[in-house]
Amino acid sequence: MSKAVPEGHTASKTGAPPAPFALGDLPDQRAVFRRAAPFLSGHRTALAAAIALTLAGAGLAVAVTAAIGRLVDAAGDGERAGLIRWVVVLFALVAASGVLTWLSRYWLIRVGEHVLAGMRERATAAVGAAPLRFVESHRRGELLRRLTGEINGLGYFVGTTLPDLVAAVAVLAFTVVMLAVYSWLLILGLLVVFVPVATVIVRGFHRRAGPAYAEVAAAEAAVAASFSESLPAQEQLRISGAVPRWLERFGRNNDRLLDAQTVQIRTELRLDRLALLQAGCVGGLLVLSAVLVGRNALTVGTAVVFVLATRDIFHRFESVAAAIGDAREAHVQLARLLDLIRATEQPQPATDSPQPPARGVLTLAGVGFGYSQGQPVVQGLSLAIESGERLVIAGETGSGKSTLGKLLAGLYHPDQGTVSFAGHDLSCLSAERLRARIVLVPQEVALVEGSLAENLALVSSRPDQPRIEETIERLGLSEWVASLPDGLATPVGTHTLSAGECQLVAIARAVLADPAVLILDEATAGVDHQTAGRIEEALSVAADDRTLIVIAHRADTIGRGRLLLSMPEGRVTEIVGPRS
Numbered sequence: 001m002s003k004a005v006p007e008g009h010t011a012s013k014t015g016a017p018p019a020p021f022a023l024g025d026l027p028d029q030r031a032v033f034r035r036a037a038p039f040l041s042g043h044r045t046a047l048a049a050a051i052a053l054t055l056a057g058a059g060l061a062v063a064v065t066a067a068i069g070r071l072v073d074a075a076g077d078g079e080r081a082g083l084i085r086w087v088v089v090l091f092a093l094v095a096a097s098g099v100l101t102w103l104s105r106y107w108l109i110r111v112g113e114h115v116l117a118g119m120r121e122r123a124t125a126a127v128g129a130a131p132l133r134f135v136e137s138h139r140r141g142e143l144l145r146r147l148t149g150e151i152n153g154l155g156y157f158v159g160t161t162l163p164d165l166v167a168a169v170a171v172l173a174f175t176v177v178m179l180a181v182y183s184w185l186l187i188l189g190l191l192v193v194f195v196p197v198a199t200v201i202v203r204g205f206h207r208r209a210g211p212a213y214a215e216v217a218a219a220e221a222a223v224a225a226s227f228s229e230s231l232p233a234q235e236q237l238r239i240s241g242a243v244p245r246w247l248e249r250f251g252r253n254n255d256r257l258l259d260a261q262t263v264q265i266r267t268e269l270r271l272d273r274l275a276l277l278q279a280g281c282v283g284g285l286l287v288l289s290a291v292l293v294g295r296n297a298l299t300v301g302t303a304v305v306f307v308l309a310t311r312d313i314f315h316r317f318e319s320v321a322a323a324i325g326d327a328r329e330a331h332v333q334l335a336r337l338l339d340l341i342r343a344t345e346q347p348q349p350a351t352d353s354p355q356p357p358a359r360g361v362l363t364l365a366g367v368g369f370g371y372s373q374g375q376p377v378v379q380g381l382s383l384a385i386e387s388g389e390r391l392v393i394a395g396e397t398g399s400g401k402s403t404l405g406k407l408l409a410g411l412y413h414p415d416q417g418t419v420s421f422a423g424h425d426l427s428c429l430s431a432e433r434l435r436a437r438i439v440l441v442p443q444e445v446a447l448v449e450g451s452l453a454e455n456l457a458l459v460s461s462r463p464d465q466p467r468i469e470e471t472i473e474r475l476g477l478s479e480w481v482a483s484l485p486d487g488l489a490t491p492v493g494t495h496t497l498s499a500g501e502c503q504l505v506a507i508a509r510a511v512l513a514d515p516a517v518l519i520l521d522e523a524t525a526g527v528d529h530q531t532a533g534r535i536e537e538a539l540s541v542a543a544d545d546r547t548l549i550v551i552a553h554r555a556d557t558i559g560r561g562r563l564l565l566s567m568p569e570g571r572v573t574e575i576v577g578p579r580s
């Protein structure tokens with residue numbers, strides 16, 4: 001027999017997963033690469049191979065310039081054999097450099113895509129296993145943007161900018177070394193003029209880019225969130241004539257995005273100052289080379305190498321500068337994705353933890369829970385629900401019935417106290433073991449795209465077609481299924497079935513899960529009296545020795561309950577009943 005014992009707050013339980021941290025509007029951009037490093041494991045050899053290929057390709061590309069210098073000198077000296085030799089070497093270098101560059105790009109993109117696929121998988125799994133409270137307390141569009149937009153952005157960066165960036169950095173480094181071998185004086189002059197000014201420009205860009213890109217990403221997420229939220233609310237917005245008001249609110253998010261993008265563009269344009277610097281440096285170098293050649297301090301071939309290599313240096317530097325903006329954006333996207341993974345990845349209960357017995361007592365011990373600090377919805381509740389018992393939870397609107405249902409189903413972890421089944425703390429059970437014992441049918445049921453049979457099979461017990469058909473029959477739903485265009489093969493989704501029909505699917509699915517405890521949260525509210533009665537009869541049969549917890553407003557449902565749990569003033573405080 002159930003008994004309710006109101007208590008004060010009890011000490012926090014131990015062993016439960018810690019509360020997930022909330023995602024901030026702006027990402028944590030510290031130690032992003034260190035946080036991303038674990039995702040490289042398993043790809044390190046391939047990454048090293050890709051980098052080695054890139055370095056080899058860059059080395060050959062630089063050697064092409066040196067070969068041109070030798071060719072010019074051989075031509076100037078009238079050496080026919082030397083000329084032919086250098087022409088052959090030049091072609092061989094160009095061909096080999098082309099092949100290596102292609103191979104290195106291919107490997108780098110391949111490794112990057114594999115790493116991203118791993119991150120996508122991990123983030124999706126982490127969000128799928130995250131506590132319900134985490135998912136509820138973040139805007140859907142925000143989570144969606146991190147799982148799709150950020151990964152797509154990173155994919156674009158890996159496929160296009162990253163190979164160019166790595167190759168450009170390698171060519172830059174090799175070219176500087178080569179030029180130092182030719183004339184350390186010229187390269188020193190070039191570096192002394194170019195590097196300090198370029199460093200100031202790039203550092204100024206970096207300082208502004210972090211916040212600018214983070215604000216754009218946050219503003220884009222806000223636009224996506226407000227738009228995705230408006231889709232399910234479209235009908236309501238139109239009925240209440242609230243579309244213009246909604247557009248105003250959307251406009252504010254859009255303005256925020258526009259402002260953020262303007263700041264981002266201004267920040268990016270700062271890098272254009274590098275072009276002016278480059279033009280000045282090339283002009284100076286040409287004059288200096290001409291002077292040195294005139295004084296016989298430099299061969300024409302070396303001067304040609306310098307001019308070609310310097311142009312290449314600046315061309316590559318331009319690529320690097322352009323890529324820096326993309327890299328900064330990718331850095332923010334990576335930080336946002338890693339934040340999501342860190343926020344949602346909980347230490348999962350051990351999968352080899354003992355399976356609770358098939359039947360048992362569901363117990364709340366000193367349970368307290370609130371959505372916000374200092375506003376408890378459930379407070380100090382102790383309750384034992386015997387195996388096979390039927391409990392009806394009733395109370396005023398907003399009094400906390402659904403919240404209690406979610407606590408009983410282990411969907412929420414209590415702030416104080418414990419909820420346990422057959423002596424096992426629910427928060428220490430793996431999702432699979434928990435769902436094999438306790439199932440909740442919520443007020444609003446969402447179906448996934450697919451056939452009715454596929455939706456019904458979405459339970460941990462993985463029922464086959466005959467079992468689905470048998471359960472439909474047992475629940476008295478055969479007539480309804482037969483009335484659908486293709487029976488169990490009918491494609492369904494939230495918009496193809498009525499709310500009541502969605503509830504029928506969810507109830508049948510819950511019975512198919514074959515749990516020890518079945519919790520129905522207003523589950524028959526959208527169904528006509530006759531069907532509701534039939535389902536309740538069927539559930540009584542299906543309930544068998546199962547525990548059935550019914551959350552209800554309707555007096556007739558309450559009347560069928562053996563216990564009535566009243567929840568005045570927003571707190572579960574007493575049980576009235578049992579009822580005969």
Ligand SMILES: Nc1ncnc2c1ncn2[C@@H]1O[C@H](COP(=O)(O)OP(=O)(O)OP(=O)(O)O)[C@@H](O)[C@H]1O
Pocket residue numbers: 136371377395396397398399400401402403404
């Ligand atoms: N996800 C949430 N975030 C913040 N507050 C919430 C959330 N869900 C419910 N609440 C608040 O908690 C309180 C209890 O809500 P709950 O849905 O449990 O009540 P209920 O008795 O089931 O209501 P109803 O009869 O309307 O279904 C309400 O004040 C509600 O506003």
